[in-house]
Structure formats: C-alpha cells, structure tokens
Amino acid sequence: MRTAMICLFTVCLTFHFARGADRQPVLGDTIADLRFKDIRGLPRSLADLGTKRAYVFVFTTTQCPLVRKSMPKLIDLDSRFGPREVQFVAVNVGPEETIRDMAAQALEFDAVFPFVKDTDLSCMKALGVERTPEVVVLNAEKRLVYRGRVDDQLRLGGSRPEPTRRDLEEALNDVLADREVSVAQTPVDGCLITAPEPPTADQPVPTFHKDVAPILNRRCVACHRADTAAPFSLLSFAEAAAHAEMLAEVVVDQRMPPWYAQAKPGTFQNDPSLTRAERETLVRWVRSGRGEGDPKDAPAPPELPTSKWRIGEPDLIITMLEEHTVPATGFVDYRNIV
The missing domain is CATH 3.40.30.10 (Glutaredoxin)
Structure with missing residues (x-):
C-alpha cells in the first residue's frame, strides 16, 4: 500500500510540473x-x-x-x-x-x-x-x-x-x-504564427562527410578557409566541429552566408544563400552530436580560387601617395584616402 501511495504521489507530482511547464x-x-x-x-x-x-x-x-x-x-x-x-x-x-x-x-x-x-x-x-x-x-x-x-x-x-x-x-x-x-x-x-516543424524520429542523423561537407563546400568554404577574410576554416571535420555551435547560431539567424541582394528582381548566379533543407541539415548535425561519419562518404575536394583577386585581375592598381597607420584598437573616423 505504501509503495502504491508513493507511486501515485510521484505520478501526480510529475503531472503537476508538466502542466506548470x-x-x-x-x-x-x-x-x-x-x-x-x-x-x-x-x-x-x-x-x-x-x-x-x-x-x-x-x-x-x-x-x-x-x-x-x-x-x-x-x-x-x-x-x-x-x-x-x-x-x-x-x-x-x-x-x-x-x-x-x-x-x-x-x-x-x-x-x-x-x-x-x-x-x-x-x-x-x-x-x-x-x-x-x-x-x-x-x-x-x-x-x-x-x-x-x-x-x-x-x-x-x-x-x-x-x-x-x-x-x-x-x-x-x-x-x-x-x-x-x-x-x-x-x-x-x-x-x-507558424512554428518550425519539429524533426521526426525517422529522420536520419546527418554526418559530416556525407551530409554537412557537401553543403559547406557549396556555400561556405570559398571564404572559410586559410588566408581569407573569414575568421576560421570549415574545410575539415575537426574545424567544423570546433565551431559547431557558432555555425548553428548564424545559420538559424540566417546571417551566414552573407548575402544582401534583394530576391525580388530574380536570381543571382553567385547567391550562396542556404536553402531551408540545408539549414535544417546543418542545425540537426550540430544538435545530434556532430557525427563525423565514414570518410569514404566525403565529397571530392572543392575547387577553390587560387588568385588573391576574387573577381579577376584588376586592369590598373593605384598605390596611395602616403602611408596610413590603422590602430589596433579604438575607432577610426571615416575618411576618403587617395
């Protein structure tokens, strides 16, 4: 009888907290x-x-x-x-x-x-x-x-x-x-208001080599690699896993990949924006344990530009008439420098 009462109390307490939540x-x-x-x-x-x-x-x-x-x-x-x-x-x-x-x-x-x-x-x-x-x-x-x-x-x-x-x-x-x-x-x-559809139990768990790397290669690594303006590389599993939470945050916010053109006029050949399915795959990979998967599933290495000029070699390069020092910290007023 005592065991039954304890079980009943536990069930009621659980129900109370569930309703409170x-x-x-x-x-x-x-x-x-x-x-x-x-x-x-x-x-x-x-x-x-x-x-x-x-x-x-x-x-x-x-x-x-x-x-x-x-x-x-x-x-x-x-x-x-x-x-x-x-x-x-x-x-x-x-x-x-x-x-x-x-x-x-x-x-x-x-x-x-x-x-x-x-x-x-x-x-x-x-x-x-x-x-x-x-x-x-x-x-x-x-x-x-x-x-x-x-x-x-x-x-x-x-x-x-x-x-x-x-x-x-x-x-x-x-x-x-x-x-x-x-x-x-x-x-x-x-x-x-439409809430995002929650993932279902039958959805396969994404792995880096099979599911994530192809997306990063298409959308991200043109910038996120060594010797570019991006703060870190996303070419390898170790690099992506090390920045996984930040990756999920900027993907959910749709801050990355950066793209500021309006979609209304039409489509752009170089638009790196993620599709909804790609965003969901990246976030699900982060939330489900960041599995590496089988390296045999990895895509071919991406073809990356080797020139330092992203839109082609300029016809004319003009140097500044004098040197300007940029401070390591603080704020610099906007100036036009010739």
Whole structure:
C-alpha cells in the first residue's frame, strides 16, 4: 500500500510540473525576461529596453496583410506614447524571414522603434501570443496587463471605415493613469504564427562527410578557409566541429552566408544563400552530436580560387601617395584616402 501511495504521489507530482511547464501565461503574470536578436543580429533582452512605464510588443511578419495595414497605426501610437515613456517593439516571428528582411521592413515604414527577431519563438510562448499583429502590453513592473488587437477596424475578411474601439490606446491610457486596464484581453483577427516543424524520429542523423561537407563546400568554404577574410576554416571535420555551435547560431539567424541582394528582381548566379533543407541539415548535425561519419562518404575536394583577386585581375592598381597607420584598437573616423 505504501509503495502504491508513493507511486501515485510521484505520478501526480510529475503531472503537476508538466502542466506548470506547459502553462500559458495569463493576465497579471510577471514576465521575468524576454530574449531576441536586434537588426544587427546581436542578442538583446527585456532588460536592455531600460526602465519604462509600459512596454508594447507587437508580433509581426513581413507578409501578413494586417501587419502591413497596422504598421502606420503603431507608428502613430509610438509618436504619441513614446515621449510618455512607453516602449514599442516589433517582434518578427516569420519562420522564413531573415533579420535583413525584418530590418528592411523597419526602413520601409520609417519606424523608429526597435524591430527584433524571435528566432526560437520564445517570446511568443512567454507572452501567450498566437497571431500577428497581436499586441502585448507590460506595465512598469513587467506584469502582463493587455493582450489582443490594436483596434477593431481591420480584419482579414474586410475592414470598418473607422474603429469603434481603439483597444491598445485605451489600454495604454489606463496603464499611464495607474488604473486597471478596463478591457484587458481582446480577440485578434490576424495571421496564425507558424512554428518550425519539429524533426521526426525517422529522420536520419546527418554526418559530416556525407551530409554537412557537401553543403559547406557549396556555400561556405570559398571564404572559410586559410588566408581569407573569414575568421576560421570549415574545410575539415575537426574545424567544423570546433565551431559547431557558432555555425548553428548564424545559420538559424540566417546571417551566414552573407548575402544582401534583394530576391525580388530574380536570381543571382553567385547567391550562396542556404536553402531551408540545408539549414535544417546543418542545425540537426550540430544538435545530434556532430557525427563525423565514414570518410569514404566525403565529397571530392572543392575547387577553390587560387588568385588573391576574387573577381579577376584588376586592369590598373593605384598605390596611395602616403602611408596610413590603422590602430589596433579604438575607432577610426571615416575618411576618403587617395
């Protein structure tokens, strides 16, 4: 009987903790921290936003039509509430959208508040968000006091000429007046957020020689080899394994391989961008133990340029009239040197 009671207690305790881990955040919860990447790919957190009277997080993608229609409303609200110590933040959750895409959207709308990337959707989960452009407001104590729509004007199936209630604006007025938010939760008519598909158990575990090296040879080693501007080589298993975690991070962020041309005009012959399948293979290799595999599966060595000139020998080389010393540390003002 005692053994049965202990087992029952253990099962109940496990169930309690499992439910606690899966618990959706509710109004009134204190949000301990949020982590995201800024437009330069640098890791940031809720604490980096400083001390404010309120924090507004609007979840976005570059393609959701209601996000695009709502952006002028958010920019207007930021212009009016920003001077009153309200911090607006656009949180991009587009699964195939890069940090560059996000930064381009900020420039397109001339938005002055931060745009950040929720790469792993941890912010979305921490705030209980399901759609874009869903909005969450935290008060000065980081308590969740509003979650819902910007207003009731815009819908996917049509729009009103004018909103009948400006929900976000009313919520901010309540917060700044130290009142309880009168309508703290509203329905959101927008685009459901798509989480990345988790790997299935039947997917083969990638190995370096068979799966990873061909990708690195196609996309990376033209730069990531000895005597180039890249900080380290990725030609061998040992070199790739030594930098595996950094490799996964920049691949998930889509910061590497670097490519800044817009995809809209067409395709480019020298575009090194990874496909979704290639990104998933590289990250799965890192997360599954970085197996080397059989060297017999290795691809042929890549054909690499031997000239120091990457786009061909120049017709004319002009030397500077005088020498200029570049300091090892510090900041150098921009100058035109002839």
